[in-house]
Amino acid sequence: MELGEDLPIRILRRTWQPVALARDLKPGGVSGYKLLDFDIVIARFPDGRLLAAENSCPHKGMRLSLGKVHGGELQCAYHGWRFDPSGACTNIPSLIDPPANKLEASTLTHYGIQERYGMIWVQMENHDSEQLPDIPEFEDPDWTFTLGPPTPFKAGFRREIENYLDMTHFAFAHSSTLGKAADSVVPRMDITELDDGFLMDAPFPALKTPHEQPGKLQSAHRRKQRCYLPNFTTIRQTFEDGDERLLVHIPSPNSIFECTVFWALAISKDFHGPSPEDQMAFAIKVLDEDRTMCENQIPREVPINPARGGWGVLVTPGDTLANTFEKVFRKYLIKHQGESEDQGRSMIPPY
Ligand code: FES
Ligand SMILES: [Fe+2]
Incomplete structure (x- = not known):
């Protein structure tokens, strides 16, 4: 369709x-x-x-x-x-x-x-069935919860989600940050589709013999990415010493071609490694590298129907997660299409 x-x-x-x-x-x-x-x-x-x-x-x-x-x-x-x-x-x-x-x-x-x-x-439209996901760690006083600065992207929100789900760009787009120890070949990902999104479980693609000594944030860890449709996505990182971090990104759409990324970082108790301030500074740098990638893709939003340069064709195993998102997102759109208040009438934004 x-x-x-x-x-x-x-x-x-x-x-x-x-x-x-x-x-x-x-x-x-x-x-x-x-x-x-x-x-x-x-x-x-x-x-x-x-x-x-x-x-x-x-x-x-x-x-x-x-x-x-x-x-x-x-x-x-x-x-x-x-x-x-x-x-x-x-x-x-x-x-x-x-x-x-x-x-x-x-x-x-x-x-x-x-x-x-x-x-x-x-x-904007009242639907009682729509609720925010419950993320207990964000409200747990034992965890350090820090909000990042909301960051405008001149890109559609699905470009940002795909970027956040993508592990094959670390070695290139993040060569001076995350990519110092990253392998461009992604490991096997376990993906489970759920009623309200999906869950992906995989190791961080860290090189066994890195070209540069990685710090804790670039080192081997397990990643669990949970997407709550349509655009609330968390990454849980579990390090080898048991420490954990939980990141969330919500690219809030301003229009089809612009979004503002709201994001936060929760760090488990007694985390061994950089201070929360240094972890935030590192995350801001990584996000800025991602922004450059998202703002320079053409078209500025992922085509909603499978297309070259979009999704569904010319993909590698590393794109499986982005494809999963687009697939479940399409199902979400089709499911809710008939319930939209503005169905059938054209909307004239008030400006
Ligand atoms: S009082 Fe608002 S436009 Fe006149
Ligand atoms: Fe990235």
């Missing part, structure tokens, strides 16, 4: 996507984000409540992300209309006694919003 290239962007509106780090949205804070082709505003009120809404004032379309929280409400920067944490319009300063129907007609189109894992998550 041929699927439309914009289908992923439409279907993902049912899912929870990260839009900010919680620490960057303090009480009284307002910011904007482009999520799945829509401009959204997010705000945290002094009582802690959160609001996510269309970033367009019902009056004249001003971006509400340029407004401010005033008196416990979100105030538009242009003519001062005010909105409470539920999105209801409470005040139109140019009207002494605004009629109820005018206020009601000015309610903001708002979305689901929650805070978890140190991130603010937004769900």
Whole structure:
């Protein structure tokens, strides 16, 4: 079945996507984000409540992300209309006694919003069946959980997922970091397809006789990659001394061709090796090398249907995992295609 290239962007509106780090949205804070082709505003009120809404004032379309929280409400920067944490319009300063129907007609189109894992998550279409995966290590005080800086990629989110799943690029794209001890031939991967994604188990492809002495982060370890559809993917690294690290990447789609990678690193108790700060600095360097690869692939998103330069053809055993992702992702799209709220009508983003 041929699927439309914009289908992923439409279907993902049912899912929870990260839009900010919680620490960057303090009480009284307002910011904007482009999520799945829509401009959204997010705000945290002094009582802690959160609001996510269309970033367009019902009056004249001003971006509400340029407004401010005033008196416990979100105030538009242009003519001062005010909105409470539920999105209801409470005040139109140019009207002494605004009629109820005018206020009601000015309610903001708002979305689901929650805070978890140190991130603010937004769900544009309400589907109760969509939940964030539970990752106990991220909430376990014995583990050191550190958030990376959200990193914009000028590439589709599936380019980033494929990159994150790919172990054959270490020796080349990461020649000065991960690749110092990496073998370009990947070991056998055990892949299990699951209802909500897949699990891959394999050793890190470390050379038996490395050309350079690897540090702990480049040395032999077991990797378990777990993908929770559509785009929440963890890598569990288990080192030979029993230490563990758990990385997560969530490339939050801004549009078909751009995403922002939200990511974090959890380190097991009493980890023997570099400090959490040094591990973060190393991870930032690796991510930047990956960004260069993702931003220089043509087209900027993996074609949704199998194609040369995409997936499903001209592949090597190392591409099996990316192919597994694309295959299960297609099934996910087909399963949810009929449930999309905007099915059959064209969406005009508000900008
Ligand atoms: S555009 Fe927002 S109050 Fe006028
Ligand atoms: Fe990489």
